[in-house]
Amino acid sequence: MQPSAPSPVPSPESPASPAAPRFDERLTVPGSWWAIVVLLALSGGLVMFPLGTVPTLGGVIAAGVAAGVAASSYGSARIRVVAGSLVAGEARVPVSALGAVEALDEEEARAWRTHKADPRAFMLMRSYVPRAVRVVVTDPADPTPYLYLSTRDPEGLAAAVEAVREEG
Numbered sequence: 001m002q003p004s005a006p007s008p009v010p011s012p013e014s015p016a017s018p019a020a021p022r023f024d025e026r027l028t029v030p031g032s033w034w035a036i037v038v039l040l041a042l043s044g045g046l047v048m049f050p051l052g053t054v055p056t057l058g059g060v061i062a063a064g065v066a067a068g069v070a071a072s073s074y075g076s077a078r079i080r081v082v083a084g085s086l087v088a089g090e091a092r093v094p095v096s097a098l099g100a101v102e103a104l105d106e107e108e109a110r111a112w113r114t115h116k117a118d119p120r121a122f123m124l125m126r127s128y129v130p131r132a133v134r135v136v137v138t139d140p141a142d143p144t145p146y147l148y149l150s151t152r153d154p155e156g157l158a159a160a161v162e163a164v165r166e167e168g
Contacts, residue, residue, distance in 0.1 A: 023160035099136035
C-alpha cells in the first residue's frame with residue numbers, strides 16, 4: 001500500500017474555496033490575564049484553607065475553573081470574512097451590505113469608542129486590543145450605522161473585506 005500525498009490546503013488568501021475564510025482572528029485574552037486566573041485559583045484555595053486540605057484543593061480547582069472559563073469565553077470572540085460575509089461575534093453581515101472600511105490606529109479607535117461613538121452601532125470591543133476597524137453599514141433596512149471591531153490586524157481585515165467586495 002502506497003502512502004497518499006497530502007492534498008493541498010487552500011490558504012486563507014486563496015479564492016479556491018468560497019468557504020475558506022479570507023480573514024480569521026480570535027481575540028484571545030493576553031497572557032497576563034492567565035496569571036490573574038492563577039491568582040484567583042489560589043485565592044479560592046485560601047478561602048477554603050481553614051476547612052482542611054480537601055476543601056482547599058476543591059477551592060483551588062473550583063475558583064480556577066470558574067476564572068479560566070470566564071477568561072476563555074471573553075477571549076473567544078472571533079472576526080471572520082468568510083463566504084461573502086463579515087462575521088463578528090454573533091453578528092453576520094453580507095459584504096454587499098457594507099460600505100467603506102476604515103482601519104483605525106490607537107488614537108482614532110479610542111475616539112470612536114468614546115466621544116465619536118453612536119449608540120446604535122454594533123461594537124465588538126476588547127480592552128486589550130487597542131486598534132480597530134470601522135465598517136459603514138449601507139443596508140437601508142438596518143438601523144446600525146457602522147460596525148466597530150477591535151482587531152490586531154485592521155489593515156488585513158479591511159483588505160479582506162475589500163477583496164470579497166471586488167469578487168462579488
